[in-house]
Amino acid sequence: MKIRRLFIFLALIAACFYFVEGIAEAGGNLPGDPTGAGERTGKSQVPIDFIWLMYCASIVLFMKAGVCFFGGFLRQKNMLNFSTHVFMDSCSGSMAFWFIGGAFLLGGSELAAGYEHGNWFMGTSGFMNVGRAYDITNVTFWVFNCVFCTISVSFIACAVAERMKLVPYIIVSAVFCGWIYPVFGHWVWGGGWLAHLPFGSGVWDFSGSSIVHMQGGIVAWVGAIVVGPRIGKFGKDGKPRFFKPHNVFYGYIGIIILWFGWFGFNPGATLLGTDLRLTIVCINTFLAAASAATTMFFLSIAMTGKVNIAQVCVATLGGLAAITCSCAFIPVWAAVIVGVIAALCYRGGKYLMDWVFKIDDPLDSVAVHVWSGMWGVLSLGIFADGSYEGVRGILYGDAGQLLAQFICVCASAAWAFANGFALFLILKYTCGVRVTKEQEEMGLDQAYHGVDAYPGRAHEEGEAA
Amino acid sequence: MKIRRLFIFLALIAACFYFVEGIAEAGGNLPGDPTGAGERTGKSQVPIDFIWLMYCASIVLFMKAGVCFFGGFLRQKNMLNFSTHVFMDSCSGSMAFWFIGGAFLLGGSELAAGYEHGNWFMGTSGFMNVGRAYDITNVTFWVFNCVFCTISVSFIACAVAERMKLVPYIIVSAVFCGWIYPVFGHWVWGGGWLAHLPFGSGVWDFSGSSIVHMQGGIVAWVGAIVVGPRIGKFGKDGKPRFFKPHNVFYGYIGIIILWFGWFGFNPGATLLGTDLRLTIVCINTFLAAASAATTMFFLSIAMTGKVNIAQVCVATLGGLAAITCSCAFIPVWAAVIVGVIAALCYRGGKYLMDWVFKIDDPLDSVAVHVWSGMWGVLSLGIFADGSYEGVRGILYGDAGQLLAQFICVCASAAWAFANGFALFLILKYTCGVRVTKEQEEMGLDQAYHGVDAYPGRAHEEGEAA
Amino acid sequence: MKIRRLFIFLALIAACFYFVEGIAEAGGNLPGDPTGAGERTGKSQVPIDFIWLMYCASIVLFMKAGVCFFGGFLRQKNMLNFSTHVFMDSCSGSMAFWFIGGAFLLGGSELAAGYEHGNWFMGTSGFMNVGRAYDITNVTFWVFNCVFCTISVSFIACAVAERMKLVPYIIVSAVFCGWIYPVFGHWVWGGGWLAHLPFGSGVWDFSGSSIVHMQGGIVAWVGAIVVGPRIGKFGKDGKPRFFKPHNVFYGYIGIIILWFGWFGFNPGATLLGTDLRLTIVCINTFLAAASAATTMFFLSIAMTGKVNIAQVCVATLGGLAAITCSCAFIPVWAAVIVGVIAALCYRGGKYLMDWVFKIDDPLDSVAVHVWSGMWGVLSLGIFADGSYEGVRGILYGDAGQLLAQFICVCASAAWAFANGFALFLILKYTCGVRVTKEQEEMGLDQAYHGVDAYPGRAHEEGEAA
Numbered sequence A, B, C: 001m002k003i004r005r006l007f008i009f010l011a012l013i014a015a016c017f018y019f020v021e022g023i024a025e026a027g028g029n030l031p032g033d034p035t036g037a038g039e040r041t042g043k044s045q046v047p048i049d050f051i052w053l054m055y056c057a058s059i060v061l062f063m064k065a066g067v068c069f070f071g072g073f074l075r076q077k078n079m080l081n082f083s084t085h086v087f088m089d090s091c092s093g094s095m096a097f098w099f100i101g102g103a104f105l106l107g108g109s110e111l112a113a114g115y116e117h118g119n120w121f122m123g124t125s126g127f128m129n130v131g132r133a134y135d136i137t138n139v140t141f142w143v144f145n146c147v148f149c150t151i152s153v154s155f156i157a158c159a160v161a162e163r164m165k166l167v168p169y170i171i172v173s174a175v176f177c178g179w180i181y182p183v184f185g186h187w188v189w190g191g192g193w194l195a196h197l198p199f200g201s202g203v204w205d206f207s208g209s210s211i212v213h214m215q216g217g218i219v220a221w222v223g224a225i226v227v228g229p230r231i232g233k234f235g236k237d238g239k240p241r242f243f244k245p246h247n248v249f250y251g252y253i254g255i256i257i258l259w260f261g262w263f264g265f266n267p268g269a270t271l272l273g274t275d276l277r278l279t280i281v282c283i284n285t286f287l288a289a290a291s292a293a294t295t296m297f298f299l300s301i302a303m304t305g306k307v308n309i310a311q312v313c314v315a316t317l318g319g320l321a322a323i324t325c326s327c328a329f330i331p332v333w334a335a336v337i338v339g340v341i342a343a344l345c346y347r348g349g350k351y352l353m354d355w356v357f358k359i360d361d362p363l364d365s366v367a368v369h370v371w372s373g374m375w376g377v378l379s380l381g382i383f384a385d386g387s388y389e390g391v392r393g394i395l396y397g398d399a400g401q402l403l404a405q406f407i408c409v410c411a412s413a414a415w416a417f418a419n420g421f422a423l424f425l426i427l428k429y430t431c432g433v434r435v436t437k438e439q440e441e442m443g444l445d446q447a448y449h450g451v452d453a454y455p456g457r458a459h460e461e462g463e464a465a
Helices: A002-027 A037-041 A047-073 A076-106 A136-152 A154-159 A166-189 A209-227 A249-265 A278-304 A309-326 A332-356 A365-383 A399-429 A437-442 A444-449 B002-027 B037-041 B047-073 B076-106 B136-152 B154-159 B166-189 B209-227 B249-265 B278-304 B309-326 B332-356 B365-383 B399-429 B437-442 B444-449 C002-027 C037-041 C047-073 C076-106 C136-152 C154-159 C166-189 C209-227 C249-265 C278-304 C309-326 C332-356 C365-383 C399-429 C437-442 C444-449
Strands: none
Touching: A047 A076, A047 A136, A047 A154, A047 A249, A047 B047, A047 C047, A047 C249, A047 C278, A076 A136, A076 A154, A076 A166, A076 A444, A076 C249, A076 C278, A076 C309, A076 C332, A136 A154, A136 A166, A136 A209, A136 C278, A154 A166, A154 A209, A154 A365, A166 A209, A166 A399, A209 A309, A209 A365, A209 A399, A249 A278, A249 A309, A249 B047, A249 B076, A278 A309, A278 A332, A278 B047, A278 B076, A278 B136, A309 A332, A309 A365, A309 B076, A332 A365, A332 B076, A365 A399, A437 A444, B047 B076, B047 B136, B047 B154, B047 B249, B047 C047, B076 B136, B076 B154, B076 B166, B076 B444, B136 B154, B136 B166, B136 B209, B154 B166, B154 B209, B154 B365, B166 B209, B166 B399, B209 B309, B209 B365, B209 B399, B249 B278, B249 B309, B249 C047, B249 C076, B278 B309, B278 B332, B278 C047, B278 C076, B278 C136, B309 B332, B309 B365, B309 C076, B332 B365, B332 C076, B365 B399, B437 B444, C047 C076, C047 C136, C047 C154, C047 C249, C076 C136, C076 C154, C076 C166, C076 C444, C136 C154, C136 C166, C136 C209, C154 C166, C154 C209, C154 C365, C166 C209, C166 C399, C209 C309, C209 C365, C209 C399, C249 C278, C249 C309, C278 C309, C278 C332, C309 C332, C309 C365, C332 C365, C365 C399, C437 C444
8 A cells, every 4th residue: 555655656746847847948047036126116016916915815824724613513533633634735735836736827827927838728837936936926926826725625624524534635635736726727817718718708706716616615525425424424214414513613713714814815816906996805705704694694593493503604604605706896785695695505505415415525515615606606697797807797788708607617517526536536546535434433633643632631640752 | 572573673674775765866877986997097095095904804803703702701601602693793783784884874974985975963875885885995994894893793792691682682783783883983983073073173083992892882781781680690698799701711812813903903993004103003002902911910910819811801902992092192101001091990890890880791891891991082182192183182281182082982871871772672672682591591502502612522423414 | 039029120120210211312302203294205115014014013913822822732721821921921021122122122223213322232222112212113113023022932931831930920021022032133133243244244034033033942941941840741760751732723723823923924024015025935934834844744654653733733833933034035945945954953853852951841942943943044044045135145155144144043042041041040049930839730720810721611600709
């Protein structure tokens, strides 16, 4: 089994070096502008764009704490292992994004020095921020996109939580950050084929409902299928069973952190602090979350007489996932409607996953990121009012935009399903993806880390190191 | 009882529509400037003002996590219910603020397109950010004021915690965000009568000690009176009894988050990132918190020989609540003094509430927000040194300013008491405000949410969904 | 013993007043510019620099929450006391920094009005932000430097946790913030002798590996020596023993908050939002943390077959501590290497502390801040590529820079050891630094605060106040 692991690792390295050849050409003796001397004097870029993006990137990084707190909805015995997945996505995942992902995503977009080369399918320059890509503008976009990508991959961690092996997860994380996400992202954000569709204004996805949410969400779906349900999730009658969360309070902290982070996630996607549309982005993001939460709050009371806190928290996330695509393009009242429908999409998606598809998704990752996210991509094609970039939805006279958005949804799903299955099946038949029954019952914290999440007063007397 | 609820709901809706008529006029065929094209070319507003306000708004939103962590000073069995109050303030509360509150607060201030109409009492334009109010500047101010308002309402949640019914609380939250807070806010910030008092320079309240803190704090006081003390809070001898907090550590996390958030709360109230006085605001805010905490730390040691952590945390909040009004107007040394006295005001206010008024205020919300807040409003009339907006306190020669601030305190208290009592008494005699004895003893988490805050390892085996 | 305490206090006050005399001269009738009117019209400073620094300062303040969460690696019975140390560093510590520290650090740097006077050893103007130091630029630098200093002092809290007396710790905190840190900081940042060394470009330490990390870390080392190991830390055979953490999950939250905060800590040290090199700082900071974490993750698996979460979290911190010095000067690929080596330095340093020096450092404060920090200071002398401020390391042709950095390490260690020992030994032989055996076994939360960190459901019935 160790040999298999080694083989996979070597194959990955080899693939990397193939692309890294690009560095020689791109980087040679054409240095970028790491000091920004050029920027300061002539170009239209101003410092405000840089500090805006760095501020946004930083609070998106902080969203990781919110995702970790969402682990409160898992069982206590797996809390640390889940958090390890989420944390390592930012670490080993960003190493992969640095090595190849950033270049695949942004190469050819011509957003900055070092990102000159790319084609309709993928970028081919800007690897590892060396040579011309050692440039103040280049690294700004890299950091901002890296934190996006490493959030997206954590949606997979949510869906495979409590039962996936650790190192295979790290490989999934690296491949997602280095290949799956960047290539699809290139199609929309990097000047790839979706951005140039001849319908409407081509596909628009402001902060990435189809990229961040659907790529992460669909690979999460695939992961949940391949890894299989947790022991005891489905009873002998085939009906889903419910594991009580171990810390419900963490759900509120998690969603507040995520909501906060979305103030960097969405408005930051203007890429320019001087694009004043960012304020419309802020209010739309804020109101979609609020309306989704309010909808779920009253729906929960109406359905059960009590307020299901987990569902209120996750529905808020659904509102945020949906508005991510359309936030810059739609009027304020439409954002409220997007939020309301996103909450219903999440709740419906959760029902489908539990009762129809019978797939075990511990943190409703798929329901939120795929179903609410898909609604978000389409919502742009409905409500866009033409006040930004001239994009109009079907309500404002352009049915073509809705078609473009629909194609985007299909392409996103197809790419993520295809790559996700390939990746998870290769892992399943080489190093395996599922922990043993003993490990699962013991809890992955003990199995992989030899420690409980909250030992509390146990063992205060000390033991041999 | 359900009929009563319905009636109230309909009455609210009717009231809303009455005012929303204003939209037709304001919004008709006079669109705002949602793209900011006008801003970019001619006006004095610059992007820095927008990103500054959006940054500040985002960390004020994050303060909600701090308020939730303060729930650690409650009993464990009510943690989730308290957090639900706090979270829904940001959701259903901001819906009410979007529907009517923002227009009542800012209409007539002429701060932005859509806010043209208003009078000495309230604003009458800018509802729901449609029409002319669909404008980049307008929505910026809306978002910033919305997060302020939805923090203020959570002070009520603190005072009625552990014993108030859930849906009536949501109604209180909506009425506060849609009516009580916006109208008083209009008096000071929206060009209402207090701003034009003929004493000193008229009332000045930089970030809202009399608005955010006193409005929230006094309605909280009313709520605590009407809802009544928790079972067992006062012994048979009438003496207050003390419920042990369930998580003291959360207090530190809460106050650090709140302190952090105040770096958006106070300096953001310049409304302009280009108003460089914001740096004086930052240092004053920082030092008032530090001096209040230090004062309470040593006072606590002097009084009991131990350090009472809850009181140190809440006293820090008192320092912040006080400096909120005067932060931009006073010299640095005065901020230290404001903090010291704010800590004493809090401690004295707590004594009054517990031993003299015998009102049960689980998180010392009234002591902090009313007593320290009131001191803050007056402190501006004492220490303002004329270096900002020409405002001088009595120490620098203008006794009239102190008089204006005193009138502001009285008006704030009168408005909040009158509206608070009307609201809570209507609710008390229609749908009721107090949970049953059984629910209170069981804990509101089980009663309203059917789950404990921290189930931990319980029920790990799963149960029927 | 009380008399001794009084004596120390009076001596400190006397020393303060000596220096505060400077105010009369500096402050007299030469006011600063608290409104910024001058800034807005003529000077090169622009608002963006101010909001950038205030944003950075605010998230550095928030890092305190991260440090508190690191207390999860301690035993539960001391959690509150540790958090009190950390919190009071920001309160009483910043009072000391306001009183004298800021002036000692920045006086003579001529960065702003009020900071005109100083010499090679220390600054002598700008006390208490009065007079000319009541100026928008002055207070901006003060706030930014204050949050740095009050983070640094908390590294001492980490090393003396679970066994140091409370009030002596507060004295250490005040002396560190008022004297030890500012004076050494002046040597590098305030125009002191290290900044003008005739080797390379003189010492450069961008955000303070030698200042924030090494000063705090070495005084922490001294503290750990003087206070002595916790009962039971070393077995009868002299081998170190291991106390189980009480909450491992908090480690992840802590490190994510700290990582987030470093987005203010390092790029803020440009002191100018218009110095676009800050984007290179961001990517280098980000990647050093990621590579350090990834290194420790795989190292941990290789060494033990399991992932030691505490070590992964602390190694990430090591990567951040190291890159703090060199982040602005080195290319991106070098930042990855700095992170990898920092993780090894931390792990080696921890081995030395535990097994060779046999010093009890509960949170590996010394291993991270001294060993990784020292590597960081030297790394600038190796990898600096000349693209910023013309600073070149030995790889780019300037061996003198490495010599300068080496001298900086030695000076930092010498100053901190000398002052640290003087301070701790004076305290030891006057008021004592170590709690009693009974207190230590009972836990400091009960001993000093009379309450547990997490009482949970205990005592819900209330008790006499």
